[in-house]
Amino acid sequence: MAEKRFMVQIQNLEKFFGEDRERVHVLKGVSLDIPEGSLYTFLGPSGCGKTTTLRCVAGLERPDGGKISIDGKAVFSAGERVYIPTNKRPIGMVFQSYAIWPHMTVSENVAYPLTIQHRPKAEIKKRVGDVLKIVGLQGLEDRPAPKLSGGQQQRVAFARALINEPKVMLLDEPLSNLDAKLREQMRFEIKALQRRVNITTIYVTHDQGEALAISDQIAVMHGGKLIEIGTPHQLYSRPKRKFTATFLGLTNLIEGKVTELGGDSKSGRMESSKGTLSFIPAPSLAKGQPVVMSIRPEHIEVIKQRPQVSENVLEGTIKEAIFMGDAYHCQIAVGDQLLRVHTHPFLSMNIGEKVYLHLDPQSCNGLPAEDTEGVDESMMGL
Amino acid sequence: MTRFLNSQTLILIGCSLFVVYLAGIPLVMLLYGSIRSAPIGEPGAAYTIQNYVKAYFDREFYLLFWNSLKFALGSCAISFLIGTYLAWINERTNTPFKKLFMVMSLIPFIIPGILSTIAWILLLSPKIGLINLVVMGVFGLESAPFSIYSMGGMVWAEAIHLYPLVFLLMAAAFRNMDTSLEEAALTAGSSTFTTFRRVTLPLMRPAMFSVLLIMFIRSIESFEVPALVGVPARISVFTTKIFLAIHQFPSDFGLAGAYAVTLLAISTAGVLFYQKITRREERYATVTGKGYRPRVIDLGPWKYVTCASAFFIFLLAVIFPVFILIWSSFIPYYGVPSMELLERVTLANYHYILNYPLAITAFKNSFILSVGSATLVMLLTSVIAWITVKSKVPGRAFLDNMTFIPIAMPGIVLGVSLIWVYLTLPIPIYGTMWVLLLAYLTKFMPYGIRAASASMIQINRELEEASFASGGTWLQTFTKVILPLLMPGFVAGWIYISIIALRELSTSILLYSYSSTVLSIMAFDLWEGGQYTYVCALGVLMVLLLVAMAFVARKFGAKIGIAE
Numbered sequence A: 001m002a003e004k005r006f007m008v009q010i011q012n013l014e015k016f017f018g019e020d021r022e023r024v025h026v027l028k029g030v031s032l033d034i035p036e037g038s039l040y041t042f043l044g045p046s047g048c049g050k051t052t053t054l055r056c057v058a059g060l061e062r063p064d065g066g067k068i069s070i071d072g073k074a075v076f077s078a079g080e081r082v083y084i085p086t087n088k089r090p091i092g093m094v095f096q097s098y099a100i101w102p103h104m105t106v107s108e109n110v111a112y113p114l115t116i117q118h119r120p121k122a123e124i125k126k127r128v129g130d131v132l133k134i135v136g137l138q139g140l141e142d143r144p145a146p147k148l149s150g151g152q153q154q155r156v157a158f159a160r161a162l163i164n165e166p167k168v169m170l171l172d173e174p175l176s177n178l179d180a181k182l183r184e185q186m187r188f189e190i191k192a193l194q195r196r197v198n199i200t201t202i203y204v205t206h207d208q209g210e211a212l213a214i215s216d217q218i219a220v221m222h223g224g225k226l227i228e229i230g231t232p233h234q235l236y237s238r239p240k241r242k243f244t245a246t247f248l249g250l251t252n253l254i255e256g257k258v259t260e261l262g263g264d265s266k267s268g269r270m271e272s273s274k275g276t277l278s279f280i281p282a283p284s285l286a287k288g289q290p291v292v293m294s295i296r297p298e299h300i301e302v303i304k305q306r307p308q309v310s311e312n313v314l315e316g317t318i319k320e321a322i323f324m325g326d327a328y329h330c331q332i333a334v335g336d337q338l339l340r341v342h343t344h345p346f347l348s349m350n351i352g353e354k355v356y357l358h359l360d361p362q363s364c365n366g367l368p369a370e371d372t373e374g375v376d377e378s379m380m381g382l
Numbered sequence B: 001m002t003r004f005l006n007s008q009t010l011i012l013i014g015c016s017l018f019v020v021y022l023a024g025i026p027l028v029m030l031l032y033g034s035i036r037s038a039p040i041g042e043p044g045a046a047y048t049i050q051n052y053v054k055a056y057f058d059r060e061f062y063l064l065f066w067n068s069l070k071f072a073l074g075s076c077a078i079s080f081l082i083g084t085y086l087a088w089i090n091e092r093t094n095t096p097f098k099k100l101f102m103v104m105s106l107i108p109f110i111i112p113g114i115l116s117t118i119a120w121i122l123l124l125s126p127k128i129g130l131i132n133l134v135v136m137g138v139f140g141l142e143s144a145p146f147s148i149y150s151m152g153g154m155v156w157a158e159a160i161h162l163y164p165l166v167f168l169l170m171a172a173a174f175r176n177m178d179t180s181l182e183e184a185a186l187t188a189g190s191s192t193f194t195t196f197r198r199v200t201l202p203l204m205r206p207a208m209f210s211v212l213l214i215m216f217i218r219s220i221e222s223f224e225v226p227a228l229v230g231v232p233a234r235i236s237v238f239t240t241k242i243f244l245a246i247h248q249f250p251s252d253f254g255l256a257g258a259y260a261v262t263l264l265a266i267s268t269a270g271v272l273f274y275q276k277i278t279r280r281e282e283r284y285a286t287v288t289g290k291g292y293r294p295r296v297i298d299l300g301p302w303k304y305v306t307c308a309s310a311f312f313i314f315l316l317a318v319i320f321p322v323f324i325l326i327w328s329s330f331i332p333y334y335g336v337p338s339m340e341l342l343e344r345v346t347l348a349n350y351h352y353i354l355n356y357p358l359a360i361t362a363f364k365n366s367f368i369l370s371v372g373s374a375t376l377v378m379l380l381t382s383v384i385a386w387i388t389v390k391s392k393v394p395g396r397a398f399l400d401n402m403t404f405i406p407i408a409m410p411g412i413v414l415g416v417s418l419i420w421v422y423l424t425l426p427i428p429i430y431g432t433m434w435v436l437l438l439a440y441l442t443k444f445m446p447y448g449i450r451a452a453s454a455s456m457i458q459i460n461r462e463l464e465e466a467s468f469a470s471g472g473t474w475l476q477t478f479t480k481v482i483l484p485l486l487m488p489g490f491v492a493g494w495i496y497i498s499i500i501a502l503r504e505l506s507t508s509i510l511l512y513s514y515s516s517t518v519l520s521i522m523a524f525d526l527w528e529g530g531q532y533t534y535v536c537a538l539g540v541l542m543v544l545l546l547v548a549m550a551f552v553a554r555k556f557g558a559k560i561g562i563a564e
């Protein structure tokens, strides 16, 4: 990527709900830049403000502070008193409930953005046909909209959002109304569709699996603040914040204190109740600081005999082992802590057995322990 | 910022101001008028409490109060019993033929109050009442067993007119109750009766109470029965007293105002109480919008008893009055059905009505007012409902209340207020159709807002946001998305308003002039003139017009909106 153009830019977005004493601060200075053509996901637990941020971009909510621009043009700016109403913004939106108008047919629904601009009939007809083909709904033009299945309704919603060739497509948990199987399938379809029309897309979800599967970039949010931004791969394997590590997938946390940091900050050591451990440090870590080390269950290697290497090797006892088909999911007691470990299904795991655990330093992430910026502690360790 | 003076803001502000004008001005002027010493426009008028002194220190006042109360409570109780009983049979039992009940209950709903009152006079009058004559003949009685010209007769005529509303409201309440709550009680081991007492009744209580209050308000502001029955029987209630104070010569506007304010206070208390109840009811509403399948009680052989009792009620409440109206409309002079009269059946009454120039004017006026007020009220209240339900504009609760206020204004009180308004304000519409139209708008706004907000609440916010996100303006969104989705509620409200507008009497009677006569007023005048057979023919035509309008509205509504 030589030169990145940002399609949507959000700066210091502030939003309050309610009045007087019931006033709640819902967005606390959210800033992010969304590259053109990317599928960008807002991910976070329920109530963290993802939908609110999305609705601010759509103009359905009016922020109390900050600036939003789409394609370089300010659509909201508190300072310059700019507020472009929703219907004047170059967006398409797919709602959680799909919001298919029940009094119109499929083609009337899809054609709506063009009809209200009084485009010629022939043009509308052609474009409706084209966009229905893109979403795979040809032939259903004259169906009354309520007579569609959930998946079909969703495609109609996509077609309606796409037909006017918006610059940004906004999706608020578009899959949450579908059953599990269809949801899996639609993930791939959404991704494929987005690639095909190459449209900048903002996708809101609280489902981390979904976010990892389809996003080009993820913005992790919590309590109205941005926690971390990165590609799915970065966030999963090299998180910089404790919240990210715990919210995305399963992980184990071991607490300690930083004793050593490599000059290139590619390596570090910590002292913990389980001995000295090596890890890859997060950039904000400093020597002498409390640290938590995060390691995913699938990155812990279980060894029956005492291994040759001694670095990052712990001794433990198997407390629980559940056979999952593709793996054993184990809980292994190390000192006073239970670690979750996923092992190869061929390795027999006997409860009560003593084993050695190798924590590959390359997979150990040292993260600031007292990193509470924007993080509500009670939500940790989900 | 381009937020100001676009079409959205203009429409919203315009509608809000109009509502405040419709509801607020009459109220203010009524209070003002009741403390003025001389009729409007007269020089030397001053502020005074003389009107109230005159009203309250009259011994007759307390009799009046007592009569109004007896009449209202009696009508309320009897209509409630009949309506609730029928609703229960209809919704919760396996009584045969219950599909017919709905239709049977709706028929009296369509018959204007003035006609049903006339029908009951023709049935129960001591001299000419059909039922009296038949019973006297069968049992060989010397004198008439019943008299409509008594408190009992008034209560009966009013209750029969009101019970269909009870039926509809209570049927909805029974239907919407989550029967799994009752089933839970049954599975917990309580008997059917205990379940009814401990679960069903407490759950239904708020609904029952609110229906009772509506009936009370309706009967205390009722005009037709007190005017047609009470006045000859010398049983005065508030509404007729106000009417007479204005219709005497010279009119005593101040006294009418004092009585009107008193009546207004009573019905306002009722409405406030009602709102408090329903608000609480909403809080523990068991309705989730999902259609529950109500538990139907198998009555065993009792189902024939309930069926027979229901048909007996319908015989009394529907068949007799309808029969007497139709019969009387086809005979040359009023008389008890007999072979001799049957041979002289004639269309002369219809011929007379249809060739009577004033009748044509009245049909035209009523039709225009009914269609016009129903349409305008529904459009206006749809916009208001959008503001109060969907927007976050400050003051929307005030607007909601303003729209609802006229429900507490008895028709006759509204009439008095509007006399004050248009004789005082420099708007020269007194005595024209316009003043009637404004009166109807004010009077029916509360029904419109209820229908419109109930449907508005059901419209998912995203359906409208999807239109904004597609580039639609507010006006496009309102007309292309919201109104069509609102259509079922719109049509239901429209039908209801056009029906009650076509039979409106108590407000019009104080505001009409020769050229703005409406059908119910013409019926009233014909009746006062003793032309019974003409009234009945006029009444039959009126009912046919009502049925046709409701039918067309349903057809038309189904075409533009979504099928229900």
Ligand SMILES: Nc1ncnc2c1ncn2[C@@H]1O[C@H](COP(=O)(O)OP(=O)(O)OP(=O)(O)O)[C@@H](O)[C@H]1O
Binding pocket: A017, A018, A024, A026, A044, A045, A046, A047, A048, A049, A050, A051, A052, A053, A205, A206
């Ligand atoms: N209209 C509103 N009035 C008051 N508070 C609101 C309103 N809308 C949202 N909130 C509050 O704002 C916060 C953020 O809401 P938002 O809908 O953005 O959450 P979310 O991240 O989309 O959550 P979810 O995953 O549950 O959809 C929540 O605490 C919510 O209670």
Ligand SMILES: [Mg+2]
Binding pocket: A050, A051, A052, A173
């Ligand atoms: Mg949300």
